[in-house]
Amino acid sequence: ITEFVTAVESGRQGVAPRLAPGRYAERFGGQLVLVTGAGSGIGRATALAFAEAGARVVCVDRDGGTAADTAGRCRAAGAPEAWAETADVGDEQAMEKLAEKVATAYGVVDVLVNNAGIGLSGPFLDTTPEDWRRVLDVNLWGVIHGCRLFGRQMAERGQGGHIVNTASAAAYQPSRALPAYATSKAAVLMLSECLRAELAGRGIGVTAVCPGLVDTGITSAARFTGVDAEEEKRRQRRAARLYGLRACPPEKVAAAVLEAVVRNRAVVPVTPGARGARLLSRLSPGA
Ligand code: NAD
Numbered sequence: 001i002t003e004f005v006t007a008v009e010s011g012r013q014g015v016a017p018r019l020a021p022g023r024y025a026e027r028f029g030g031q032l033v034l035v036t037g038a039g040s041g042i043g044r045a046t047a048l049a050f051a052e053a054g055a056r057v058v059c060v061d062r063d064g065g066t067a068a069d070t071a072g073r074c075r076a077a078g079a080p081e082a083w084a085e086t087a088d089v090g091d092e093q094a095m096e097k098l099a100e101k102v103a104t105a106y107g108v109v110d111v112l113v114n115n116a117g118i119g120l121s122g123p124f125l126d127t128t129p130e131d132w133r134r135v136l137d138v139n140l141w142g143v144i145h146g147c148r149l150f151g152r153q154m155a156e157r158g159q160g161g162h163i164v165n166t167a168s169a170a171a172y173q174p175s176r177a178l179p180a181y182a183t184s185k186a187a188v189l190m191l192s193e194c195l196r197a198e199l200a201g202r203g204i205g206v207t208a209v210c211p212g213l214v215d216t217g218i219t220s221a222a223r224f225t226g227v228d229a230e231e232e233k234r235r236q237r238r239a240a241r242l243y244g245l246r247a248c249p250p251e252k253v254a255a256a257v258l259e260a261v262v263r264n265r266a267v268v269p270v271t272p273g274a275r276g277a278r279l280l281s282r283l284s285p286g287a
Contacts, residue, residue: 024258029054030080034102034109036089036146037116039066041216042166044073045250046113046257051079053258058102058109061116062088081106089116089142099149108157111261114146115166117184121235122225124179131225132180139184140191147195151204160203162261165192166253169212169271185210189267196266205264209257212271215247 033050037043039061047057051074059074061067064086074082083106087098102109117139120131143165154161170178171185192208199206224232253270260268 024049024053024262027053027262028111028258031055031110032058032107033111033113034058034060034150035113035115036060036087036142037166038070039063042211042214042250042253043113043115044070045254046115047071047074047082048077049251049254049258050111051075051077051082054078054080055111056081056106058083058085058106060085060087060089060098062086088138089114089145090137092141092145095142095145095149099153102150103153108153108159109150109161110154111162111164112146112150112154113164113166113257114143115164116142117166117168120181120225121177122180122227123176126226127180128225135180135184139181140187143188143191147191147206151195151199154204155199155202158202160205162205162207162264163192163195163199164207164209164257164260167192167208167210169210169269171208171210193266205261207257207260207265208267209253209260210267210269211248211253212269213247214250214253214270216250 028050031050033047033055035043035047035050035057038047038057038059040063043059043061044066047059047070051057057071057074057079059067059070059082061070061084064084067084067086071082071084085098085101087094089095118135120127120135122131147163147165151163154163165188167188168181168185170182171189173182175182189208189210192206196206224235227235248271256268256270259265
């Protein structure tokens with residue numbers, strides 16, 4: 001986390017590596033990769049990037065149709081095998097069933113990408129307990145279940161592995177706009193750091209990826225608490241102006257995920273560019 005905050009403050013973030021499939025094929029070819037939230041946005045792009053590198057990919061989403069679509073694209077992109085699984089990552093029993101099925105039918109996962117997440121904007125005083133539960137169930141508990149179930153399988157197998165958790169730039173940047181979302185992501189960032197220390201001795205790497213604004217379904221569907229639809233639109237426009245940056249494509253985050261696994265990085269910020277990083281780092285509480 002210190003490494004990450006230093007990088008942000010010095011404006012060094014936002015330089016995503018270029019994807020070089022040939023190089024990644026050596027590392028990921030034939031490996032089993034599981035991506036949650038694979039039906040859209042960053043998850044889909046990440047599943048496809050691993051597929052291009054020749055990995056076998058399990059595409060998990062609560063929306064089975066979009067997961068199946070991504071699995072089909074993975075096969076077309078070069079994955080020797082790709083499967084779709086429907087599961088709500090926040091549902092403990094569903095995740096236990098998923099972990100059992102994956103281990104039995106496909107094997108022990110080599111790379112786990114806990115990516116599924118939902119967005120929620122709105123001041124703390126407008127945020128209901130139900131809002132909190134919804135966000136924490138998916139964004140935090142989803143990651144906990146994934147790490148716990150698949151991390152244990154990796155540890156028991158004893159051949160190492162890697163876990164990538166999708167946090168967010170919001171994890172370290174206080175803002176009155178995103179108290180519930182930012183809290184969930186800050187927890188994911190800290191969990192990733194703790195787990196990294198715990199699992200290092202077993203050859204299992206853990207990475208927290210922290211994207212800034214990315215052009216995906218979550219951006220256009222961002223919900224605001226306590227306001228009507230017109231005000232919600234106004235706030236979305238205002239937020240876009242405030243950030244003052246173009247959203248980066250999900251493929252850039254996907255590229256950073258593969259590179260992070262190869263280099264076993266702890267925390268990886270991904271933003272549209274250094275200008276965006278400076279603007280983000282200036283966003284103070286109350287911005
Ligand atoms: P997205 O909405 O395009 O994709 C999210 C996917 O997760 C969808 O396919 C959705 O069906 C699935 N999903 C949602 N809840 C689920 C659940 N309970 N169980 C299983 N699947 C579920 O969003 P995205 O932008 O690609 O988001 C991916 C991750 O990146 C999230 O964790 C998000 O918080 C994080 N992130 C996004 C941005 C951004 O600006 N888009 C920035 C930082 C971090």
